Amino acid sequence: MSDFGAVLPPSPRDVRSIVRRALEEDLPWGDLTTETLVPVDIQTIGRFLIKEAGIICGLDVAALVFGELDPSLQFESAVRDGARVAPGDVVAEVDGAARSILMGERTALNLMQRMSGIATTTARYVDAIKGSGATIVDTRKTVPGLRLLDKYAVRCGGGSNHRFSLSDGVLVKDNHLAAIQKGSRDSLVARLQAARRSIPHTVKIEVEVDHLDQIESALAGGADIILLDNMAPVELRQAVALVAGRALTEASGGITLDSVCAVARSGVNLISVGALTHSVRALDISLDLVTA
Numbered sequence: 001m002s003d004f005g006a007v008l009p010p011s012p013r014d015v016r017s018i019v020r021r022a023l024e025e026d027l028p029w030g031d032l033t034t035e036t037l038v039p040v041d042i043q044t045i046g047r048f049l050i051k052e053a054g055i056i057c058g059l060d061v062a063a064l065v066f067g068e069l070d071p072s073l074q075f076e077s078a079v080r081d082g083a084r085v086a087p088g089d090v091v092a093e094v095d096g097a098a099r100s101i102l103m104g105e106r107t108a109l110n111l112m113q114r115m116s117g118i119a120t121t122t123a124r125y126v127d128a129i130k131g132s133g134a135t136i137v138d139t140r141k142t143v144p145g146l147r148l149l150d151k152y153a154v155r156c157g158g159g160s161n162h163r164f165s166l167s168d169g170v171l172v173k174d175n176h177l178a179a180i181q182k183g184s185r186d187s188l189v190a191r192l193q194a195a196r197r198s199i200p201h202t203v204k205i206e207v208e209v210d211h212l213d214q215i216e217s218a219l220a221g222g223a224d225i226i227l228l229d230n231m232a233p234v235e236l237r238q239a240v241a242l243v244a245g246r247a248l249t250e251a252s253g254g255i256t257l258d259s260v261c262a263v264a265r266s267g268v269n270l271i272s273v274g275a276l277t278h279s280v281r282a283l284d285i286s287l288d289l290v291t292a
Contacts, residue, residue: 007082007155009060010148018149019064022107034102042098044289046105048112050089051284054120057081057156058112059092061149065108070100082119082156091285098289105287114146115153116283122157122276125260132264134271137162137250141278150277162272170195170205171227177208192221206250215242228268229253236266 009015048062056079063075073096078089085091094101125136136159142150151161163169172192180191188207195205206225207218212235218226228239230253240249250270251263263271 007152009081010152012060012064014148015061015064016068018145019061019068019107019111021145022111023065023068023104026107027103031099031103034099038099038102040097040099043096044098044101046094046101046287046289047090048092048094049286049288050085050091051087051286053084053086054116054283055123055157056083056085056091056112056116056283057119057153058115058149061115062092062094062108062112065104065111066094066096066100069104070097072096073100082158084123094287101287101289109285109287110282111149113282113285114143114280115149115156116285117280118150118153118277119157120283121280122154122159124257125271125273125276126158128257128260129264129271132261134264134268135160136260136276137270137272138276139252139272139274139278140165141274143277154276157276159276169203170199172205172207173227174208174210174229188217189221192218192223196222208252209239212239212242215239219243219246223247225250225270227252227272233259233262233266236263236268240267 050056059077059081066073066075073094075092075094077092079085079091122136129136138151138154138159139162140147147164151164154161163171177188180188192205192207204224205222206227207221207223208227208229209215209218210229210231215226225248226239226243227250228236231239231251236251243249248269250272251266251268252272255263255271255273256275260271
């Protein structure tokens with residue numbers, strides 16, 4: 001198995017709050033099936049089995065699920081997040097009370113499968129543009145409450161993170177431009193310059209453009225990044241030439257695995273892909289109890 005290397009994980013405290021909410025949702029007043037059928041003293045081992053090739057992610061999150069339910073459970077990973085896995089691989093085992101394992105099974109799988117699906121999809125995009133010099137980045141199109149895990153999974157797949165929240169940077173999109181035009185007589189250049197004066201020098205300003213003739217105004221206002229929205233590869237190449245290194249360029253809008261290579265060849269620095277998180281398919285993983 002090869003992997004994408006160590007990725008800084010989110011804070012266990014932050015992940016624990018997500019796990020607790022998920023367990024409260026799934027166990028509002030217990031597990032009626034397990035508690036009425038499974039004796040308290042039954043001990044077993046649960047094995048996380050990979051059913052399809054991909055990138056594993058969420059092992060530590062699964063461990064936290066079981067730890068929250070029953071601190072006596074022993075969770076051991078055979079690989080680390082970011083590893084490439086194949087059908088038949090056992091990536092982790094949880095050992096202890098059968099009742100506790102059964103109660104945590106679905107929550108652990110839901111989180112791990114989604115995170116692994118995001119990492120796997122991201123890796124496909126990263127592999128598709130290898131050698132181009134462009135970077136695959138995510139968006140804020142994440143499941144509410146799961147953004148921390150979604151964006152960690154992108155990193156495990158070899159991608160990079162865009163903004164985590166609206167507080168992280170200035171990103172002027174089409175609706176912001178519409179609001180500015182309606183509510184102010186100042187030019188975009190003046191508004192961007194005012195924004196620069198009101199934020200820390202470490203904060204980036206990005207401006208979305210959907211026509212080539214908008215680029216110069218964005219640059220004159222001091223944009224650090226030009227977001228090229230829904231442009232065809234030929235137009236992207238023209239935009240990169242117009243920017244001429246004065247800012248980073250980011251392609252966005254409807255980019256798929258079929259189109260991402262052509263986008264990367266245009267010379268853009270960044271390629272943002274909402275599909276990494278907004279509609280990703282979970283990786284097929286099962287948790288099987290050892291019966292003998």
